[in-house]
Structure formats: C-alpha cells, structure tokens
Amino acid sequence: MKETPTPSGVNYQRVRDVVRMDILTGVFAPGDRLKINDLVERYDVGANPIREALQQLRGEGLVEMIPNKGATVRYLDERVTRQMLELRQAIELMVARKFAQTGSYKLLDELKRAQERFEQAVRDGHQSEYHSLNNAFHDIIIRAADNQEAELIMSRTSLLIRAVRESVGYGPERIGSILAEHRALLDAFEQRDAEKAGEIAWLHASRASDDLLDQYRRMMKARMRVEPAGQSKRSRVPRGWTPDLAQKRP
C-alpha cells in the first residue's frame, strides 16, 4: 500500500488538496458556498487550517472569497473561460516557438512517440485515453520551455477547464484535425521553423477554444432547459444569490 488515501503534510495542505479534489470531482459544484463550519465538520480540523486552505485555493483561482461573506466555488462564466483560453493560446504559441528553437532531438523523439501513442489510441477507438494522451503531447512541449510560471498557469487553467470539458468529450471530426495539427507541428519542429510552429500552435489552440466554448454554450442551454434553478447537494446558495463576483476596486 504505497498510496495514501488522504494527502500528507500539514493540515492546511491536506485540506487544500482534498477540497481541490472535491471541487474538481464535482462534490462541490460551481457557485456552492464553502462554509467554514461545514468544512470543519467534514474534515475534522479547526477553522484556521480551513481558512488558509481556502486562501490558497483562491490564489489558484478555484475559489472566490469575499471578506465577511465567505467562500464559494468559483463560477466560470463564458467570459472568464474565454479569457483563460486566450491566455493558454498565447502560452502555447510561446512554448512552440521556443521548442522549435531550442528543443533537443531527444525531446523531439519523445514528442513523436507521444503522438504515435495518441494515433494508435484513436485507431483503436480508445476514447477514454484521448484526453490524457493529448495532454501528454502538449506537456512535453511546455516542459521543454523551462518556464515554471507558464507551466503553473497551464496546469491551473487545465484544472478549471476540465470541469467544462469532462462532461462532453471530443467529437470524431475534431480528433482527426487534432492529429493533423499535431503532425504539422512536428514538421515545423523538425524544420526548426519557430514562427511556423508558433502559428500552428496558435491555430490549434484557437480551434480547441472554439470547440470548448461551443460545448460550453450547449451545456448552458441544456442546463437551462432541464434545471431552471440549480440546487446543489450540500451547501445551498443563499436565496437571491448573484453569480456576479467579479467586482473589483479600480
């Protein structure tokens, strides 16, 4: 038994990790209030580790906190989703350029093998593996850029975007173009053409964005039809709650 069921470390880390997981697995839905007392009971620790965990998750963009009002699971509206996707697009372009310029042949080989595995899975119709194999491909490129700041942003936004993505999966025609775009990217890398690689990555990310935003809108529309007023499992949102949390002091 090498796997610990609960994360290790000091309490505020454990709470942070398990709340993060609970948010990402849908135990807490977007908009749900995260009350200190509920969490105290749920995780059997005092209020302060809870508060610190929530502050950290706020820093990760998973949670919104308002002084004297409390924390809620961040609600991703279309605008914020678009902003994240644009940011990812910019980073994808940057790391692609950098890979074309400085990526070692060893990494290029690794990338080719990742693509091979992806294509094989598609030929075999193993849909459940698409997402992780696609991620594996992009991770190699990103990690090669030696930019932890960018990596951090990519992984954080991945987590948030996964919530939207996980319910729908890829359409069959989209998979085909993903593979084609990856191959074009590999070509550009092999030619050491940074600008071309960047453009392909940019376009690739752009198509992925359009795809995801499409699905997002479809999801919203369906949800609206089925469930006019959402009510979550544990903590209910107070009546008259407005999802407008974006208020900032200029």
Added chain:
Amino acid sequence: MKETPTPSGVNYQRVRDVVRMDILTGVFAPGDRLKINDLVERYDVGANPIREALQQLRGEGLVEMIPNKGATVRYLDERVTRQMLELRQAIELMVARKFAQTGSYKLLDELKRAQERFEQAVRDGHQSEYHSLNNAFHDIIIRAADNQEAELIMSRTSLLIRAVRESVGYGPERIGSILAEHRALLDAFEQRDAEKAGEIAWLHASRASDDLLDQYRRMMKARMRVEPAGQSKRSRVPRGWTPDLAQKRP
C-alpha cells in the same frame, strides 16, 4: 473620531496590503525571512491574520512558504526573471493581435495620444516620467483585450520586475528604439494587421527582456564584487534584525 490612515478592510487584507508594499519598497528585501512573531509585533495583530496574508502573497508570487519552516520574500534569480519576461512576451503578442483585430478607433486615438505624451517627455528629457508613460501605453493595449487573467499576470509580474528595473532606468539609445517600436506598432494597428502587430510586440518585449536581463546581470556582478561569496542563501537575516518601523502608528 476614528481615522483609517492604513489600508482598510479586515485585518488579513490590511496586513497583506502593507506587507506587499513593504516588500515592493524594499523594507523587506528578497530572501528576508518573514517571521510570524516579528510581523505580529510590527502590525499588532494575532498570528492568524498574518498567516492568511502570507498565504495570499504566496499566491501572488511575492512570498515563498515552506511548511514548518516559514515564509521568505521571494528571491528572483535570473531564471525566474527570464521566465516571467517570456510569459509577458507571450501575453504582449496576444493582446497586440487582439487590439489589431478588435480595438476601437477611440482606443487607437487614445493610444496615439499616450505615445504623443511619451515622445514629448523624451524631447523634454523628463526621464522620471519614462517608466509610467511607457506603462500607460502598454496598459491601454492590454486593457483593450478584455482579459482580466492576463491583466493580473502582467500587473503582478510588473511589481516583481520593478524591483530589478527601478535601480537602473533606461539607456538613451534604448529609449529611441522604444519610441520607434511603438510607432511601428501603431502603424500595424492602423492597418489592422494582427500578425504584424503581434510580431512587433513580440520583438519589442524581447528587446526589453534582453535589456533588463543585461542590467540584472550587471547588478549581480556589482553586488558580488562588493559582497564576495561568503555565506550562501541561508541565514541572510542579521541577528538583531528588528527594522526601524517608524511607520507603525502614524
């Protein structure tokens, strides 16, 4: 008869804001330990608001925290600085493309006026205004992108990079090319040429990066000469530390 000369809000926010300011104004230097007890005394609050403030600053990238070891002001080595500059470069490209595509003529006018003010200040030799006028120009472009995520990253990294930049200023030849690059960017915007605008912004950011990293290395070398090898990053804080807090109770 209660005044609030210090930032308002709940304690952990006040502490966060004032510690941030103290870091950025050099009261706390990179590598300094931020001990809970010192801060408790300095700001006259309990440990927990301090801890929460530090957790938030950690999320902003200003502070490093290690469980059971404490917090230190984040030390920006050359690698991290480069990573931030690359990230900013990617974002500059993205927002420039977006401005060329969707920027209103009103904003374009605003941008031209900002550039005018910048050029005038250079003609008049008002060096102290260069930095803020340059920022003003770029801010217009970034804000037009309607991307709070990207804006947040730009402003956070600005704060961190300012610490390196503030000591040196711009060389006279660099200022000339900055102005030329801005004019080229304005041209591309006017032609609505997104790709060209992106490339100019990319190159512009690239030159700024090289410039800053150059100065960074020069600074390090000078520091090394003054303060040779000695003890490494451990125990950088003198024993009888206790900063002269003349500003504790104004």
Added chain:
DNA sequence: TAGTGGTCTAGACCACGGT
C-alpha cells in the same frame, strides 16, 4: 434583536535545528 457565520486572539502543541 437574534441568528448565522466569518474573523481574530490567546495559548497549547509540535517539528526542527542547534549545542
């Protein structure tokens, strides 16, 4: 005005590093 729930303090607890 009572209730709910976020915030803060005092002090106990405990991990680590030095001697």
Added chain:
DNA sequence: CCGTGGTCTAGACCACTAA
C-alpha cells in the same frame, strides 16, 4: 533536549441579515 518558531484548537468577537 532545549529553544525557536510554525501550526492548530477553543472560544470570544463582530459584521451582516432576516424577522
């Protein structure tokens, strides 16, 4: 194994809101 300093708990305090 003692001191320093980070972590956590219990409970008081206080902001907001519903009645």
